[in-house]
Amino acid sequence: MFKIENLTYFYPDALRPALQQINLSIGEGEFLLVAGGSGSGKSSLVRVLAGLIPEFYGGRIAGETYFRGQRMSKLDGRQVAREVGMVFQDPEKQVVMTGVEAEIAFGLENLGLPPDEMLRRAAEVMGFLGLTSLRGEFTASLSGGQKQKLALAAVLAMQPRALILDEPTSQLDPVAAEELLNLVKRLNEEIGLTVILVEQRLERCYHLADRVVFMTDGRIVQDEKPVKAALWAVEKGFPFVPPVARFFAHLGVSPVPLTVQEGRKLLPTSFTFAGSQPETAAKAAPRPATVVRLKDVWFTYPNGREALRAVNLEVGTGEFVAVVGENGAGKTTLLKIMVGLLKPGRGKVLSGSEETADSMRRDRRPAYLSQNPNDYLLRETVEEELLFTLRNHGLRDDGIVDELLRRLRLDESRRRHPRDLSSGERQRVALASVAVMQPSLLALDEPTRGLDPVLKAELGEFLTGLARSGVSIVLVTHDIEFAAEFASRVVLVFDGRIVSDGAKTRVLGESLFYTTQMGKLFRGYAEGVVTVKDALQRVAPRAKSGRVFHA
């Protein structure tokens, strides 16, 4: 369906190419997964396939792209839009109409289709995606998952031959993400739609793909079937492999299982398990001093929605707590209450022994990083962002600015405008702008959204370092793998209440859905295993299992 030959592309005014010498063929009905770090060229590649590069972006391009044997450059915009549909990362920025049905019809109107045809297509796609009950709703009232499903519906109504999805689940909670990806797989299987998916969180989509393309620095570095690609990635230390595949590939199992189901079939016959629970020692450790304590906290929004109900929570010095739960469960409200942005309707928020209102006046205030790092970028330079926070709090720069810029690898960007930086760098600037006040408690809302595994690992290391230095970290996340890797404690929130709170291995180990791929893999075999590291420590291949293990 697509063929790219020797493609090199520069964005306008860019000195380095975003894509270099790309050669790629994509067959009809294929499911292609494109993975790679931030700035690796994934998004640029799919924009070439969607005809947005160079049509929309401009810039310099060399090489050729063919769609069904025809040069893309010779096709007109309407033809490309009809044949190739694209779903973007953020549903808020692609839904343009106020009503659901109008949104679906928007693309059809643009194609100039007759009214009867539009009606039929809109009805069909709403039925297929289960949106019929929402047809009269306002788009603003939909949840993130529903909005992304609507964006998918609006594209599908145009009946494209190829569907391109650029990190479509990055803004969704795990349940909505799973639902969307299953829909995409159904479309691929049932109607033979060609799917090109760009994703960072591979654990939920790696196994769906027929082929995986890995990218680095604008080049395709691997283009293989998922099993072979996983082995290659582990061998080369490329971090874009889901945990189950990574674990088995580490042990040299061939063929590499890609799903929990495949992996579990191997466990009883091929592995032995060591029994000790890693956190037994931790249980005996003295409890750290309390930084913030919520006592029977209730919070109700003006529209009457009870966001928090009878919440009791204590966070100790240097603890790293991950708060997980579905969208609308009250996680963000919990963070805002903790840092004093919201006042509870009932109950108390104590900082040590004082109420939050008092603690806010003390030197070491709690800090809060909201979901969107762009909300923190208002000064002319990166350095100014940090100094702005210090000045507002009446604090002096005792070398903390230099230290933070160095630790967050922002040294070279200190004189640059924050909005000229990449998304990963912006995230780090926003983090630095709140961490600079050296808070006793750092609350972060979805800090890993849109970050690739390398940047996530860096963020995790930085936060772990802060926790070690005595800063309490509380982060809300949908990224269970991240929570398992770096947090020491996990709090599960459901419908405004804390339903589980404890060591990460216990909470994630006990949970059926709010757990990692490794947790699901070892459930019933080795309790408390939630990361690849845990598994490699506690699981060993049997000597005579009949499986092929490559050393």
Add this chain to the structure above:
Amino acid sequence: MFEKFFYQEKGLFLQSLHPVTAMTYVGVLFVLSLLFNHPLYLLGILGVIFLSIRAVDGLGYWESYLKFAVGMTLFIIIVNALTVNCGESVIWDGPRLPVIGAVTVSLEALCCGAAMGVRLLNVVSVFCLYNLMVHPDKVLNLISRFAAGSALVLSLSSRMVPMMARHLGIIREALVCRGVDFKKGTWKERLEKSTLPVTVLLSSSLESSLEIAEALHARAYGSGRRSCYRRDLTRPRDVLCAGSAILALAVAVWCRVRGCGSFDFYPRLGFLVADSATLTGLLAIILLLSVPVLLSWGWRYCPCLRLKI
């Protein structure tokens, strides 16, 4: 927080009308509110609007409009009474003030102010009814038939404005956590601080606009001649409601030409019912404007009528 100020689909009769019908009905109520100054006509129209708002379960919502409109009505009555000295029935002779001159309050000025207040109440209530009754998307769909670009701009604005308002709140929170105290400092400092969230919002919006434009381009916007999606069907109810509204407008014009709907406040109050035509015209207009309300009642309680219209 602002949800109640936006249209909510409740599956009610008046909400099920074709947008052209709904716009015609609301438009006629608006025009008639401006056309007449006769207190009985204005009160009659207010009564119909009240019944219509009740038919769309919007009395609670109307209250929030009334808070503003009643206050304004009282203000108009007071200002009119104090500034207009044309009435002959003086009920209070006040002191002589600089600039204004002698302050007198006449019965005529009070009544005229009250009539103008009722007119304001009517206009505000018509807007309230419009919000409760007409799905904005349907109106945009109508507009897009002859002005697609403007319809898209309107649609984007109505989506983006509440979103930006929410975003502004989030940015303020981020700034508060970074030590910005919006309540502290001189008025100049506070003004400077209050521009900070707006600056951030504008920068972010500028970046978002590129992404929105890209999404529009990817869905073939601007690729050539557009067609228009029509989903609304015309039913007998639309013919009845639109027909009665147009007829009410015609009767109103006839009344106005004959001078039935006008009332003389100065120098002395005229007769409320000067002739039988005044009453006939009033009753005809109210009856015709009440057709949608009556049908709504019938639609709710009479299954047979529900099947037919």
